[in-house]
Amino acid sequence: MQVCAAPPFAADHALSCDARWRPHDLLRLHCLPQFDGEPAWVRDAFERAPYAVVRRALAAEGFVAIGLRGMERAQRYGTWVHVDDIETATPPDALARRNPLAERNALPAFVGLAELQRDTSGALSGFVWGPTGSAGFELATQVPTVTAASDLDLLIRTPQKLSRDTALQLLNPLQALAQRVGIRVDAQLETPAGGVALAEWAAGKARVMARHARGPQLIADPWAPAHGDA
Structure with missing residues (x-):
């Protein structure tokens, strides 16, 4: 199955x-334009929720x-759209204080998110952050997407360099939260390198993987001036 459409422009x-x-x-x-060879689920998914990430x-x-994204974990498809087709944009940090529908509150990912929302003096309080993944998608669309086994994915914006010690101070309470609610809490730093x-980063590795539009790369310092915008 194709996982990405051919770009609607010359590669160069x-x-x-x-x-x-x-x-x-x-x-x-x-x-959503029609793509050659697109998976069968794409049209149904877009009709259900006309959103893309x-x-x-x-x-x-x-x-x-x-x-x-489709309803199943394996249903992911990459493509491109023209900017004129975009109606609104919602960044993850705009979802940090949103709540799911009442009947969805007990799902572990939303239990974990609610705990972070209540902890106004916790480790995340000094950062701009928000949910991504299935939790972010459901909060933006109000279409049931999270399951009992869904991770809680978070994006933390770090335009300025984050020390390893500070990263560890962020990681430890998130890992404790993951144990309490029984799911994985996966946090990603948004840095100038991606x-x-x-x-x-908290583990103190000599080089870390930075995911950038130009492709992933192993680098020593994600805040080094030589790197472009993500």
């Missing part, structure tokens, strides 16, 4: 990313790289 025109939309932003779309990939001017797993 994919030179940049439109700064108006950042990775993990949820886009509500007016329409901004993904890390280069695009030609006037386009943005997006990812579509997305870096909080757990990797």
